[in-house]
Every structure is written in C-alpha cells, then in structure tokens.
Amino acid sequence: MIEVRGLEKAYGKRVALAGVDLTVEAGEVFALLGPNGAGKTTTVEILEGFRARSRGDVKVLGVDPARGDAAWRARIGIVLQTTGAFEELTVAEVVSHFACFYPRPRPADAVIEAVGLTAQRAVRSSELSGGQKRRLDIALGLVGDPELLFLDEPTTGLDPVARRQTWELVRSLAAGGKTVLLTTHYLDEAEALADRAAVIAAGRVIATGRPRELGGRHDAEAEVRFRRAGALAEPALPELAGAVTEAAGLCTIKTAQPTQTVAVLTAWAASAGVAELPELTVMRPSLEQIYLDMIADHDKAAQS
Amino acid sequence: MSTSTSTSTSTSTGAGAGAGASPGPSPAAAMPGLLRTGVARIGVELKTFARNRQAMFFTFSLPVLFLVLFGAIFHGEIKGSGVDFRQYFVAGMMATGIFGTGFANLAIRVAMDQDDGTLKRLAGTPMPKGAYFIGKLGSVVVAAAVQSALMLTLGVALYGLRVPTDPLRLLTFVWVFLLGVMGTSLLGIAYSRIIKKARAAPAVVQPPYLVLQFISGVFFYFGSIPGFLRTTASLFPLKWMAQGLRSVFLPAAFAAREPGGAWNRPLTALILGAWVVGGFALVLLTFRWRGRSDEG
Numbered sequence A: 001m002i003e004v005r006g007l008e009k010a011y012g013k014r015v016a017l018a019g020v021d022l023t024v025e026a027g028e029v030f031a032l033l034g035p036n037g038a039g040k041t042t043t044v045e046i047l048e049g050f051r052a053r054s055r056g057d058v059k060v061l062g063v064d065p066a067r068g069d070a071a072w073r074a075r076i077g078i079v080l081q082t083t084g085a086f087e088e089l090t091v092a093e094v095v096s097h098f099a100c101f102y103p104r105p106r107p108a109d110a111v112i113e114a115v116g117l118t119a120q121r122a123v124r125s126s127e128l129s130g131g132q133k134r135r136l137d138i139a140l141g142l143v144g145d146p147e148l149l150f151l152d153e154p155t156t157g158l159d160p161v162a163r164r165q166t167w168e169l170v171r172s173l174a175a176g177g178k179t180v181l182l183t184t185h186y187l188d189e190a191e192a193l194a195d196r197a198a199v200i201a202a203g204r205v206i207a208t209g210r211p212r213e214l215g216g217r218h219d220a221e222a223e224v225r226f227r228r229a230g231a232l233a234e235p236a237l238p239e240l241a242g243a244v245t246e247a248a249g250l251c252t253i254k255t256a257q258p259t260q261t262v263a264v265l266t267a268w269a270a271s272a273g274v275a276e277l278p279e280l281t282v283m284r285p286s287l288e289q290i291y292l293d294m295i296a297d298h299d300k301a302a303q304s
Numbered sequence B: 001m002s003t004s005t006s007t008s009t010s011t012s013t014g015a016g017a018g019a020g021a022s023p024g025p026s027p028a029a030a031m032p033g034l035l036r037t038g039v040a041r042i043g044v045e046l047k048t049f050a051r052n053r054q055a056m057f058f059t060f061s062l063p064v065l066f067l068v069l070f071g072a073i074f075h076g077e078i079k080g081s082g083v084d085f086r087q088y089f090v091a092g093m094m095a096t097g098i099f100g101t102g103f104a105n106l107a108i109r110v111a112m113d114q115d116d117g118t119l120k121r122l123a124g125t126p127m128p129k130g131a132y133f134i135g136k137l138g139s140v141v142v143a144a145a146v147q148s149a150l151m152l153t154l155g156v157a158l159y160g161l162r163v164p165t166d167p168l169r170l171l172t173f174v175w176v177f178l179l180g181v182m183g184t185s186l187l188g189i190a191y192s193r194i195i196k197k198a199r200a201a202p203a204v205v206q207p208p209y210l211v212l213q214f215i216s217g218v219f220f221y222f223g224s225i226p227g228f229l230r231t232t233a234s235l236f237p238l239k240w241m242a243q244g245l246r247s248v249f250l251p252a253a254f255a256a257r258e259p260g261g262a263w264n265r266p267l268t269a270l271i272l273g274a275w276v277v278g279g280f281a282l283v284l285l286t287f288r289w290r291g292r293s294d295e296g
Helices: A040-047 A091-099 A106-114 A131-143 A162-175 A187-193 A212-221 A258-271 A287-304 B002-021 B034-048 B053-073 B085-115 B118-123 B132-161 B165-194 B198-215 B227-234 B239-247 B252-257 B265-286
Strands: A002-011 A014-024 A030-033 A053-060 A076-079 A149-152 A179-184 A194-202 A203-211 A222-227 A243-247 A252-256 A281-283
Touching: A014 A030, A014 A040, A030 A040, A030 B118, A040 A053, A040 A149, A040 A179, A076 A131, A091 A106, A091 A131, A091 A179, A091 B034, A106 B034, A131 A162, A162 A179, A162 A187, A179 A187, A187 A212, A194 A287, A203 A287, A212 A287, A222 A258, A243 B118, A252 A258, A281 B252, A287 B265, B002 B118, B034 B053, B034 B132, B053 B085, B053 B132, B085 B132, B085 B165, B085 B198, B085 B239, B132 B165, B165 B198, B165 B239, B165 B265, B198 B227, B198 B239, B227 B239, B239 B265
Parallel strands: A014 A203, A030 A179, A030 A194, A076 A149, A149 A179
Antiparallel strands: A002 A014, A002 A053, A194 A203, A222 A252, A222 A281, A243 A252
C-alpha cells in the first residue's frame, strides 16, 4: 500500500526529514508516532501528494504521490489535522457534496451513519461539537470509499469521551478491511488502534514494530518490589534471577522472569510463615517511559 | 433554518440515491467531470453565500442603502446635460456593486477558504481543479445579477431610470456585466493571496475598493475628479464598468460629457477584456491550494 525509502525533506537549510523508511501493508492500521515537530505531518503530507519531497522513493498505491492524478486521489481518503470548514452547510450537505467528486462514492447517509452523525445530519457544521466536527472530517475522508485512509492526529484536542468514540470508529474501519495510516503523539492511541507503529523523532524513524513491542518493551526487564517487613526483615533472600537492590526496607528485583521470581519469593515467604508479600508490585516500564527514553537516547546520540 | 433543513434533505437524498443505484463495483466508473463538479460547486457556493449574513449585507443591503441615501442627498442635473445625477449614480452603483461582489467578496471568501482548510480539503479529493473557480465565478454571476436587478428596479422606481430597449444597449449591458464580473472576480481571487489572515481580510480588501469607488466616477461625476486621479482610475476596471453601464442607461446625448466626448465602447471592451486575461494570468501565478506553511 505504502512504500517509502530514504525519504528526505529540507526547507532551505533546515532538515525536516532525514531519511524515512516505511512500509504499510494492505489492511493494516499503521501509526506514525512522534512528538510535535518530529516530521509526522511532513511525511504524511508528502504521501498525500500535498508536499514535494527533496529525495527518496515514495509509492502510495503503486503511484508516486507527486504525480498522483484524480484517479489516484479517488482511491485515497484524507482527514486533515484542521477542522472547521463549511460552517454554513449542514452535515448532509457537506457529505453529499464531497460524494459528487468521486467515481464510486458510498451513499452519503450510510457514511453519516457510520460516523454516528445521523441525528446531526441537518445541523450546520458550525454548530457541531469538537468531536462531532472530527467525525464529520472522517466522513469526508470515507465518502469516496477509499482503499487507504490518512488520519492526521484524529483525536488531538478531543475530550476523553469523544476520543473513545473516534477510536471505536477507527476500529470499525480496520475491521472493515481499510488500510489506515494515522499520526498521533499519544502512545495509548497507537497502542489501542495500530497493528504496527513507527516512532519518528527529528526526521528519522527510530523504531518500528507492534506498539507493545516498541523499544523492546515486551521483553524489557520488569521490576518486582516488596517490603521486607515483620518476619521477612531478617531471613536471607533466596537465589533470584535478577539484580537485587534494597533501600529503606524496600526490596527491588530487576528481572526478565518476574513470574518465577514471585514464585520463589512466595515460597520463601511461606517458609518464614508469611502468606502475603507486603506491598508486592510487578511493574513493566510503560510505553510512555520507553518512548521518552527512545527520544532522549536519540537526542543524546544526535548531540554527541 | 427551515430552508436549510429542506435543502439539505433534497440534496443528500439526491446524491445518496444516485450512489446507491449504481449496481456494485463496476470495473472503471467514470471520474466526475468538470461540468458536473463545477455545477455542484456553484450550488454549494451559493448556499454558503446565502447563509452568510455578512456577505448578504455587503452584497445586497449596503448597495441599496447607499442608493437610497445618496439619492436623497444628491440631486439635480449634471451641469446642463439634462441628466439627473441620481441616474448617473445608479449606473455607477451597479458597476461598483459588481466590482464589490467580484473583487471584495471573493478576495475575502478565498482567504477564508485558505484559512479554514477548505482549499486543502478540496485539493485532497479527485475534484477537477477548475471546478473550484467555476463555483466561485458562477456564484458571483448569480449574486451580481440579482444585485443589478435590485438596483435597476430601485433606479427605475425612485429616480426615473429607463430600461433600454435598443438591442445594442442591451448587448452592451451583457458584455459589460460579464467581462466586469469575470475580471473583478479573477482579480479578487488573485488579491486574496496577499491576505495573511482571513480575519484581517476586510481591512486589506476595502482600501483599494474604496479608493477606486471615489475616483472612478461612482459617487461623483467623473469629469469633476482631478486629472491624475482620473488617469489612475482609467487603469482599473471599475471606471470602465461604470462608463459602460452609463452607455446602457443614460441618454445618447450624455456621451458628450464622457471623457473624450464619447461612450468609447470599444476601448471599454478592450480594457475590461484585458483585465479578464490579466486576472486569469494573475490567478495562475499566485493561486496556492496549500495553505501557508504549517510545519509539524
């Protein structure tokens, strides 16, 4: 669906993209993750044919977006970051207007229903709530029945309820077999929606993979922690597969085998007559933490 | 609101039924053409225009207000010409109305389309690019025609303006109107390029429009305006539109009071035509589908 090799973009001397490689397969929901200014929107706009690139090979649906014609445009759907156009028109008017640009549009009413705006179909778009406006934007991206949908920051600025509703909508698109490329700076969004994600920072892809595996999180070491209180304060710890640190009665074991570690500790505590390990926690580093570490590492590497 | 609801229903069922009727995926459905999408754009532009109070006020209410107000203030004939100044003024107001609907209105609306992402959205669809311009020009033709009819009616009812029957005069009205609409519309679209923020648009659009109104023989008899301002005005379309419309509505004898002592229709056609060509070239040079750079 999308093939990007060595994509570069410079504005004068400022380098926005310094070599981006991406592959998005058919039927996949792919997230482009990164902080503001990392190059997400620049990348997507090049893929959408809105921006020219400086270097690299780009194919979207087998076509170079810089040469995409109307027939190519008819096969993609674009949901921009901005919202708030067509204020004087009603939901139904805007959607059916956009339908007339496509060779095989979906019926306007069906699209309006799919995005959950049936009750608002006769409401002017200026009077919609933020979440409803966003869903109207998505309706406009869908009305041409595209094979590939671009969603640029679909939930930025939405309240939590509207955000969940938008997620449900994207999930239903994915279930319907659409290929979706979305950009987001929310990690939970990538984790909730995407089959695969690429983390982009300072114009480069620094990691690609399933969101739960990004940055090696799935096999990153977990921390098992408990308090050595009461009957557990004295006895020596059993042999554990991991690095043990103790501070102020709090015992932390960094380990790749947290389950085994807990089992060993439980047996050890039982032999001391304690059934419950006080304040037991098992933590994996959050995606947030790994993401921040990745970006920090990248920044450090870039500076040295 | 009630009208908007009913229009929306009819529009969407039309499009919905059309799409629903197509039997399954045919291998190569035709891309919608320029004509069909252009007409759809005109419809949407007119709806947007009709629901925008500001646009309606500036296009219809304000010219009518001016016509009535100035008609009450100024009267009497133009220095022994036998022509009531108010008739002179109605022709000028029609010209300036067309100019405003084309230039000022479109400059502001295109700047808004730029700002709110309408242009970028349209550019992201398979819509033929020309459809956007057909929509803008077509909607201005309709709005300006309604506006001219309104002012003509008032001119006839209040100031004794006579609707010409001479085919040559009627034909002159048609080409002055069409060339005027096209030239000023294209100029407006091109001018929108220098508007940085749509909110500030009126402040950027009104000054040239106001100045041209004052120096082009709209509110004052053109002969009473200082020479260098007359020369400046002669470079722009408004003066020629006003003169062309006077040649439609004022008595033949008044031609002697025009610059050069004649209506000068050929030169009027030439200059208005040149503005259409020039305006088109300016649009091609300046128009951008993408907004001002928004990096991210």
